[in-house]
Amino acid sequence: MTTILKSNKLQNVCYEIRGPVPERARQMEEEGQRIIKLNIGNLAPFGFDAPEEVVQDMIRNLPNSAGYVDSKGLFQARKAIMHYTQSKNISDVTVDDIYIGNGASELIVMAMQGLLNDGDEVLVPMPDYPLWTAAVSLAGGTPRHYLCDEANEWYPSLDDIRSKISAKTKAIVIINPNNPTGALYPDSLLKDIIQIAREHSLIIYADEIYDKVLYDGATHTSIASLESKEKDILFVTFNGLSKNYRACGFRAGWMFVSGNKKIAKDYIEGLNILATMRLCANVPAQYAIQTALGGYQSINDLVKPTGRLAKQRDLAYKLLTEIPGVSCVKPRAALYMFPKLDPAIYPIADDQQFILELLQEEKVLLVQGTGFNWQQPDHFRVVFLPNLDDLTDAIARIARFLENYRKR
Ligand code: PLP
Structure with missing residues (x-):
């Protein structure tokens, strides 16, 4: 053989x-x-x-969790995520714009599979959380690594980002707060990145899974909350229960699209196809999302x-x-x-x-x-x-x- x-x-x-x-x-x-x-x-x-009430919620709802649910996720969980987007000043996210997955990981892979044709390029930070590079490659794309500058708090180098853009560049990935550097980006930098994305029609993928794990009284700004009134950019933001709620094993993550959804109708249709193909995400953990997001934030x-x-x-x-x-x-x-x-x-x-x-x-x-x-x-x-x-x-x-x- x-x-x-x-x-x-x-x-x-x-x-x-x-x-x-x-x-x-x-x-x-x-x-x-x-x-x-x-x-x-x-x-x-x-x-x-993991917070006790989150675990208890899963246990109590286990008997109701044996069936498939909506491919994008339980309505009540997505509603809670929608309220979370509002609390982060991201406008115009509806329940339909939200996808719940088996961790953010599944959705990162899905987002790349839905976008890339062979040879398309995506700007990925260097160093990165390596799933992003892997997901781009698996989808047939080419990861182009832009420098995060150690001499400048590990912030993305705007010059390096600009130098890596080509006619094939489709998107830029921003991991903020950052794994592996622990960097947290200032609003001015996020605005500069938006400006570059606007000039070159890039989608912004924002991995914000550590957005509550902040030290020294720091606050986090979602890059999608800084969009202009023109809504000329598509943002796809990722988050989940794994880190903020110490529940990596529950496999509950989400992504949502915001900004210029109109130009992205076809891509969003692609995401919907991919979401339906895997039927739905792990249901018991979805019951815990509303409780986690709404209750006492013990991470603080x-x-x-x-x-x-x-x-x-x-x-x-x-x-x-x-x-x-x-x-x-x-x-x-x-x-x-x-x-x-x-x-x-x-x-x-x-x-x-x-x-x-x-x-x-x-x-x-x-x-x-x-x-x-x-x-x-x-x-x-x-x-x-x-x-x-x-x-x-x-x-x-x-x-x-x-x-x-x-x-x-
Ligand atoms: N994004 C970043 C930056 C991570 O560090 C991780 C996990 O370590 C993930 C995504 C994946 O998280 P999840 O457990 O939701 O799949």
Whole structure:
């Protein structure tokens, strides 16, 4: 029998966050070793419980959840999302403009499948949350990575964005708050991005899944709320229960279209086809959306200065930047930081190998920077979800590993 090959469509598709290094970590755990995991933004296993009322709502509604529902999602859940868009000053979103999916992930893939023809280009940040690059490639598109500038708070470089636009560019992806850098963008920057999108007729895809995970009293502006009265741009915004409500495993996310919906009728029809093809998203979790969005926002207790997430961010930042040759922009949002290793001190050729050696020697799991489409092997991502003791332990191990690395 001939070898069974994967589809050519997967040729440029990868997702290192769950790649070979975490697979090695899994094997090591099976062998009985304890690994400290700083590699994935999965809150519940670190003791960040989903709000009790959200869980109770799912349990109570489980008996009503056995049937398929509307492909776009339960009306009451979409109504709650609609009210959420209003609270974020995004005008003109109706229940029909909202799609609920099995996490934002499913909808990101759907949004790209519905848009791209072979060779179409999409501007994706660099570093990025790699699903975006993968989703563009899977849909036959070409991801064009624009620089987020470490020297400027990891903000997108407008010059670089402009330089990457071609006749084939269809859209730009904005991840704000950002994974993996923890950056939070100011309104003036968002307005400048809108201006570029307007000049070049680009759709704006806004991934705002961390919009409540904000430190130091910061506030978040949805880019779609800054549209002009002319409504000349289409925005597609993504959010969900995974991060703000610590419910990654419930697989409840949503996207909505806003702005110039008139010119996008055909695309929206495409999205509707794709939504109906997969019948509907996981129903029990949809029952929890209204409760989550409407009730007490317990995430605020975690991000205030004395909250667990804020304290862990502060500690991780302090300890990491004390290591010689490690620098980092302090995250203002989300669950991540993206430190830099000075190449003069750490001449790393292959950062995946570097992260694998760290795992094997010190039992700490990170993700290498190139896993986020960063081009140089001089960054890694830290997820600051483990408690203070484990973070202290993990970063001490990283420091020891780096000290030995310097002596090599
Ligand atoms: N977008 C970003 C920036 C993320 O970091 C993640 C998950 O880590 C997702 C989307 C996917 O979220 P979901 O659990 O809703 O699929």
